[in-house]
Amino acid sequence: MKAEEIYRELKKVAERLEVTVSEQNFRSTGIKAKSGYCLVRNEQHCYIDKHLRIHRKVEVLAECIGQLPYENVFVIPAVREIIDRYVAKEKKKRRQESPQHEAIEQPVSEK
DSSP: HHOOOOOHHHHHOOOOTEEEEEOOOGGGSSOOOOEEEEEETTTTEEEEEETTTTHHHHHHHHHHHHTTTOOOOOOOOOHHHHHHHHHHHHHHHHOOOOOSOOOOOOOOOOO
């Protein structure tokens, strides 16, 4: 599938999940803003910088959807694979960022 087709399908999935997808001109705000998922007054939004390339828009939207319970929503297999890939990538990133805790051996008391 072409990136534009994938993006359209992701927008359909977002709609089924009741997420409003909005492309905005972040440059005109004068505020440094980042594309991504946002919850405003209990309404789900995915704001995307309209100046991003299509592949980055796909990535942002897949990451937004990946934060939600999309498993029970119909998603065509090619698009589900993309969402799953970003979910796995995010999980791996979080594991790498979290501090590693070493197991501390404690003596076992015998009775």
